[in-house]
Amino acid sequence: MxxxxxxxxxxxxxxxxxxxxxxxxxxxxxxxxxxxxxxxxxxxxxxxxxxxxxxxxxxxxxxxxxxxxxxxxxxxxxxxxxVDKPQGQDLPVLPHGEQLELLQREAFRDRYCEFLLPTRYTEITEELYAFAAQHPLEEAKGLHDWASRLSSTIYEEFTYDPEATSVHTTVRRTLRLKRGVCQDYAHLMIAVCRSLGVPTRYVSGYHYVGDLQGGNADFEQASHAWVEVHIPGTGWLGFDPTNNTEVNWRYIKLGHGRDYQDIxxxxxxxxxxxxxxxxxxxxxxxxx
CATH class of the missing domain: 2.60.40.2250 (Immunoglobulin-like)
Structure with missing residues (x-):
């Protein structure tokens, strides 16, 4: 498109x-x-x-x-x-056991160390571990399915509220408030993934929603944020916990980094x- x-x-x-x-x-x-x-x-x-x-x-x-x-x-x-086709189509997929094995390899962790370490925004706390426990990696069908379920959980359990947080809000506060905006949703998903050793990066860009507004062009638009999760054997795939969807033709990527501060x-x-x-x-x- x-x-x-x-x-x-x-x-x-x-x-x-x-x-x-x-x-x-x-x-x-x-x-x-x-x-x-x-x-x-x-x-x-x-x-x-x-x-x-x-x-x-x-x-x-x-x-x-x-x-x-x-x-x-x-x-x-x-x-x-x-591109107007599902992300990951025509890309290789490894069995889940091999994905988990790759996550533990030292060479793999060294290669993606920037996207595995916590930052000021994506701090790893006991509260975060408790939230992450809802989705054990070992019980998933595969990392793609696991990331999709995590994105859905954040969407379902948190309230979108532009007045609740600021550009300085950390995951610790987001977990306490149970509300926030796309930046907060993205940081939370990043922190959960990194706490379990899954490389994840923050993405900034735009989300086209013009045809979802009932033909009304007089609505406020803004930049958007989502995440990309590295699936061993497949590559980087995008997930948007704010809208409970995977990245598709509606998403235009500007750039990525460890968290909002990089981008x-x-x-x-x-x-x-x-x-x-x-x-x-x-x-x-x-x-x-």
Whole structure:
């Protein structure tokens, strides 16, 4: 499916600010499930963009606005074609016993160590172990089935509540509240997987839902977050516990990391008083 994204980030300040240094990670990746055919970034006030790939292979654009300004606008546009078939199709699948054996091998754990270690967001606690005990790895039919069931459990047992948490919320607090947003759901699933030795990474991107809104285009859209679980012998597969589904053609991936901190869409520093932030996202399906 051909999908077009228009993402605008606007900062307004009460008085002129200077020395604004920024990084943005808003360029869709190209992989076996999607191809980014066009991507552009514009900044107002105009600034030179420096582009590079970070440690995780995410495309980063960096820029600096030194002169005084009361408004900073970052706009990205992209056209992406996604694959309309179930993820994992035509990929190899190992017997569950071999999957579990691979998880224990030192070479495997060394290869994926970044996605096995806990972080500030995905801390492993006694409460987390108790939650993870609902789905023992050994009793699953396979790791794909196990990850799918875990995603469903998070969806069923937690309440989506944008007012309950913030971008700084950790898994410990999410477990206590039993509510949160896509970022919290993703961090929780990551923490459970890592606590059992299953490599898992945080993914940021977009979720096309335009045709699910009854033809109403006047609904608020936003960036989205989900997870990718490494299935030994198969590879990385995506799961969205917020919507209780696996990644399909509706998902456009921007990048991945250990947690939210690695893949913040827009971040920076500047000299001056704090201002207001406004973000608008338009994700639409185009005619083929």
């Amino acid at each position: 051909r999908i077009e994204i228009d993402h605008t980030t606007r900062y307004r300040y009460p008085e002129p600010v200077t020395d604004s240094v920024n990084e943005i990670r808003l360029t869709p990746r190209t992989n076996y499930r999607q191809s980014c055919f066009h991507s552009e970034v514009t900044v107002t006030p105009a600034a030179d963009l420096f582009s590079y790939e970070d440690y995780f292979g995410n495309r980063v654009h960096a820029f600096t606005v030194n002169r005084p300004h009361k408004e900073l606008i970052i706009r990205t546009r992209a056209t992406v074609v996604t 913040v869409p827009v971040k920076g520093v500047y000299r001056g008083r704090s201002g207001e932030l406004d973000v608008t996202v338009d994700v639409r399906r185009m005619e083929q």
